[in-house]
Amino acid sequence: MQPLSDALASFWQIWSPMLILDVGRYLVAACGLALILKLFWNAGLSRRKIQARWASRSDVRREIVTSLRTGVIFSLNGAAIVYGAMNGIFTIYTDFDKAGVGYLVLSVVAIIVAHDAYFYWTHRLMHLPRLYPYFHRTHHRSVAPTPFAAYAFDIPEAFLMAAFTPLWLLFVPMHGLGLFLFMAFMIVRNVMGHAGVELMPRALADSRWFGWINATTHHDLHHATFHHNYGLYFTWWDRMMGTEHPRYREQLRGRPADGAAVAADSAARSAAVAS
Numbered sequence: 153m154q155p156l157s158d159a160l161a162s163f164w165q166i167w168s169p170m171l172i173l174d175v176g177r178y179l180v181a182a183c184g185l186a187l188i189l190k191l192f193w194n195a196g197l198s199r200r201k202i203q204a205r206w207a208s209r210s211d212v213r214r215e216i217v218t219s220l221r222t223g224v225i226f227s228l229n230g231a232a233i234v235y236g237a238m239n240g241i242f243t244i245y246t247d248f249d250k251a252g253v254g255y256l257v258l259s260v261v262a263i264i265v266a267h268d269a270y271f272y273w274t275h276r277l278m279h280l281p282r283l284y285p286y287f288h289r290t291h292h293r294s295v296a297p298t299p300f301a302a303y304a305f306d307i308p309e310a311f312l313m314a315a316f317t318p319l320w321l322l323f324v325p326m327h328g329l330g331l332f333l334f335m336a337f338m339i340v341r342n343v344m345g346h347a348g349v350e351l352m353p354r355a356l357a358d359s360r361w362f363g364w365i366n367a368t369t370h371h372d373l374h375h376a377t378f379h380h381n382y383g384l385y386f387t388w389w390d391r392m393m394g395t396e397h398p399r400y401r402e403q404l405r406g407r408p409a410d411g412a413a414v415a416a417d418s419a420a421r422s423a424a425v426a427s
């Protein structure tokens with residue numbers, strides 16, 4: 153029995169910090185943003201609400217329960233990554249002198265760009281009718297998402313999302329701080345995409361220099377209308393593949409007439425979800 157209890161103890165030693173990190177970053181980001189929305193609601197955020205529809209209490213409860221489950225799956229993935237690093241499968245280093253700060257910054261930018269591509273294409277895959285019911289239905293039960301929907305995934309979707317980091321690490325050595333910054337960026341952009349309120353400047357709609365950054369309206373439209381806007385951080389892939397919502401930029405500018413057209417789209421989508 154001793155070896156088994158030793159193995160369990162060492163597994164717990166690796167897993168428990170990951171559990172705190174993954175569940176913790178979800179709770180901090182989602183609760184933090186929910187609090188910001190509440191505090192600044194009357195100060196102007198109410199005017200930036202994207203949809204007329206509101207999430208119900210049971211929607212929020214489902215979003216939290218399924219997101220916490222994803223947090224646990226991510227933490228098991230994190231434990232596997234630590235184990236892999238301890239056994240030389242992945243290179244995660246902590247010495248700043250090893251590759252320099254320039255490499256650290258570059259590797260963080262590269263992992264974010266690669267993750268956006270991974271997200272876009274796996275997201276398109278999960279929308280295939282054969283895969284959708286098993287991989288992605290839970291996420292789309294939130295037609296008007298809240299920040300708590302950030303990790304509201306079916307179990308297969310959670311594993312597919314988790315797989316990105318170990319795949320990346322097979323090829324690219326990362327500083328521990330770089331990985332932490334990537335994780336932090338990922339969850340912050342994720343909860344922002346589900347805020348239900350436009351948090352980005354409306355000028356992004358027409359900005360030549362920054363129009364490639366996804367505003368909250370981008371992912372909100374994905375939830376509301378289902379068939380467009382598959383990207384996570386950037387608009388590149390949607391524009392390249394012709395999947396950007398035709399009214400995204402109009403909606404981001406905040407023009408009520410276009411909002412009404414999207415609402416009609418969205419109502420049709422809700423009817424489809426309910427059936």
Ligand SMILES: [Zn+2]
Nearest residue numbers: 275279288374
């Ligand atoms: Zn989707």
Ligand SMILES: [Zn+2]
Nearest residue numbers: 291346371375
């Ligand atoms: Zn979403």
